[in-house]
Amino acid sequence: MKFDRPLLSHAIRSGMAALLIFSLFFSAGSPLQAFQDTPTPAAAPETAAETVPDKNEPAKKKEAKTGLALVEQKVDKLFGTFNGYVASVFFYPIPLTPQQFNANDGVPLAVLWLVIGATYFTFRMNFINLRAFKHSILLIMGKYDDPDDEGEVTHFQALTAALSATVGLGNIAGVAIAIATGGPGAMFWMMLAGLLGMTSKFAECTLAQIYRRISPDGRVMGGPMCYLSVGLQEQYPNNPFMKGLGKTLAVLFAILCIGGSLAGGNSFQVKQSLGAVAETIPMLKDNNLEWVYGVVMAFFVGIVIIGGIRSIARTTEKIVPLMCGIYILACLAIIVMQVEQIPACFMAIWNGAFSDNAMYGGFLGVLVIGFKRAAFSNEAGVGSAAIAHSAAKTKFPVREGIVASLGPFVDTIMICTMTALVMIITGAYNDPQYADLIKSDNGAALTSAAMNSQIPYFNYVLSVSVILFAYSTMISWSYYGERCWAFLFGDSPSISLAYRILFLVFVVLGSVVSATNVLDFGDLMILGMAFPNILGVLLLSNRVKRELDKYWSRYKSGEFDNTASSTEEK
Secondary structure, eight states, X not given: OOOOHHHHHHHHHHHHHHHHHHHHHHHHTSOOGGGTTSSSSOOOOSOTTOOOOOTTSOOOOOSOOOHHHHHHHXXXXXXXXXXXXXXXXXXXXXXXXXXXXXXXXXXXHHHHHHHHHHHHHHHHTTSHHHHTHHHHHHHHTTTTOOTTSSSSBOHHHHHHHHHHHHSSHIIIIIHHHHHHHHOTHHHHHHHHHHHHHHHHHHHHHHHHHHTOEEOTTSOXXXXXXXXXXXXXXXXXXXXXXXXHHHHHHXXXXXXXXXXXXXXXXXXXXXXXXXXXXXXHOTHHHHTTOHHHHHHHHHHHHHHHHTTHHHHHHHHHHHHHHHHHHHHHHHHHHHHHHTGGGHHHHHHHHHXXXXXXXXXXXXXXXXXXXXXXXXXXXXXXXXXXXXXXXXXXXXXXXXXXXXXXXXXXXXXXXIXXXXXXXXXXXXXXXXXXXXXXXXXXXXXXXXXXXXXXXXXXXXXXXXXXXXXXXXXXXXXXXXXXXXXXXHHHHOOOHHHHHHHHHHHHXXXXXHHHOOOHHHHHHHHXXXXXXXXXXXXXXXHTHHHHHHHHHHHHHHHHTTHHHHHHHHHHHO
């Protein structure tokens, strides 16, 4: 029997969309048992903003509060209630086994949605994540760069700007807890999820290039808010429902992104990095000088973001290789010192990935932990990276999509894997002396302890890494939020400046605000961005496939190599 591939593809995409809508409506009216035992209505796990809650934070005193403290308490309570409702939808457990049905457990809806989307895109694009890997390396090396192409930044600058938002505290803390709770096998599934996520990044960033708008002064407006509002109308010209759906999804994405940028990609980064730095510099907390850290951070963030994406890109192309290099070298030093354990380490990873060991929740439990960590780490499918990559200089949208696919590879397969290997080689993930750290999900301290056992005084190196990770995350998320702000309120220099000032205010607030629910709100917003984004990319995947086939045919014929040679001669 011969299948009609376009019809089959449409049926699959329609089924996925129906699944999402059904799940959202079903979960909205159902209690979420998984969150009933948490201290707040929304105890969100580590998310795309690369934040890991500090469960070691001392309990708040019950003394009467007045003034700003009372206002903060009331606002925090309000956000806690809101977060609870949102979390009950985003993290609604979808059971995949009879055991999960009986236990009212399952894979969080948001994670399942990200993984399904990544898997579909990988097969739909014929494994472009693997086929184009060599080509992507040549692209970021500048082989095919043309300075006359429209855009604001180079391929490499766009990639580092996107990476600066994803490579963060979660790579240090979140992965350590994933290995501690899921065992060595979680690393295998993290790597697989990272590979699949490469195609999600490819698809969304290709669309960002196709539907971007360039103003007369050269500034770029691009990302999910553009391809959702314009792409769906173009792809389905005779369907008024799709036109309305596209605009609705675009506005929803922009609102979620702004909320995520101010809290999850900003204040939470300051709070978490301050907690890590204060362990090395105790006087910050002992003398109530947290605000000083906030002001200093705001100053250095402001220096960069006031100049827009070009200034951000110039900074990230220097910071990202530096911070990744420092951390990877430290991990490699430990791996080299314990090189004799490498074979046993990889055996543990392989066996653990398919083990039915009840200690880590069995095969499916380990799989879920690995996929969950990767999905939250690399932001593949969230749509944020598409905003940065839309500004790249290129005349071929697919070309930038191929560059973007390297993001999950660097974030998950390289950096997250390094953390995982250190955990396994040192044995810290199941060391009884670190039981309290594991129980409290203090991943940063667990990673520090593991590395300190091999490299004395590593806590100082980790503090530097944490500051760089938080700083780079903030400057990139400022651009994401600013572009969505401009999409909603008008793309003018004054409107953009207003948002940047607001962003800097939240940097300072992040150092002094202790309202956990307010900060968790940002994480939920960032994770929520995946719902409108993946639905839109799913409906526009045929356009991506057509562009890919045309580009790949020209690439394989050697046409671009001849063009590159001509450019170099000039």
